[in-house]
Amino acid sequence: MSLVSVIGAGSLANVFANVLHDFLPEFKLHSVLARNQEKAQVFASKYNCSAVFSFEDFLKNAAPVVVELAGGAALKEYTLPILKSGRTLICLSSGAFTDDAFKQEAICTAAKNNGRICIVNGAIGGLDFLQTCALQRGASEVVIETTKSPKSLLGAPALEGKTLDLTKKMVVFEGGVQEAIKGFPKNINVGVITALASENPHTKVKIVSDPEVHSNTHKIIYRSALADAVMEFSGKPDPANPKSSTTAALSAAACLKNLYSPISFW
Known part of the structure; x- marks a missing residue:
């Protein structure tokens, strides 16, 4: 044991x-x-x-x-x-x-x-693919789009002083991974994992607030001379901690x- x-x-x-x-x-x-x-x-x-x-x-x-x-x-x-x-x-x-x-x-x-x-991969997968493609050492484009319910985003530093509409779908962030994790430290670890696995510090992050969703959805788009991929993962929020899956x-x-x-x- x-x-x-x-x-x-x-x-x-x-x-x-x-x-x-x-x-x-x-x-x-x-x-x-x-x-x-x-x-x-x-x-x-x-x-x-x-x-x-x-x-x-x-x-x-x-x-x-x-x-x-x-x-x-x-x-x-x-x-x-x-x-x-x-x-x-x-x-x-x-x-x-x-x-x-x-x-x-x-x-x-x-x-x-x-x-x-x-x-660990956390709420996503495909890190093996991203690491494999990173071995080519060529240029790549990596984007991760995360969609969550507005309630799971409340309290994020990036939203301080702002009113988040709890009734409609909206983009609350678009930018680099470092800015994303500073603004949403409890919501976007998946963006950091994606950037680390792909060895792409220029990974782009998009965060969407959607009151109609009942899952945390993460869509990774990868493009390079070696391969293209679209990977989507949808996991239920943890009942005791809706900010995570x-x-x-x-x-x-x-x-x-x-x-x-x-x-x-x-």
Whole structure:
């Protein structure tokens, strides 16, 4: 049985833990780190693991694999120490890697200490195709269009001081991936993942608010001299966290399974 530690005790962490408990018995949760002590204690009791409230204490005894399900700020704070300890870090909040200096430091730290960074696909797929095409090192055009309900976009920094019409379909953002993740940090990690996998920092992001939708839909358009592709993914919002999709947490579990499985699909 392989041990796993998690950072975060919110809705996505619970989805991840439930998958391990119900479908991946070869894994056992070892510990959880969360700022909210009450949530961490409830989580630990439910999944029979230890709750830790200090990162220093967490790192002393964490499992060989740590799964981040706590948001970009937590990922940025904890990534380097985890990698320095030689552990594998499975990341859900990929938006932190729009900071190129941080990304390069994380890569170097992992390389020097036999650590590993696994950025999961979250609510989308097709990253294998994007990575394959990126090997050509030629020019490419990458666009990702995300459509969500207006309620899931409320609270985004880009909408501060603005009135979002909750009754009609409208484009709320068009621009580069770095600007997108700053304006919608809880909505557009998929844009960052797309840019990283395609190795295209000029990936364009379009965010659409649509009151008629009941799913989070992400459409990736890729064009280059090598290949063209249109990939569309539609996942139901997590009931406890409509800003994210349930498949985001499932992708972390799938990544964990691939790390230890004698056969993997890439």
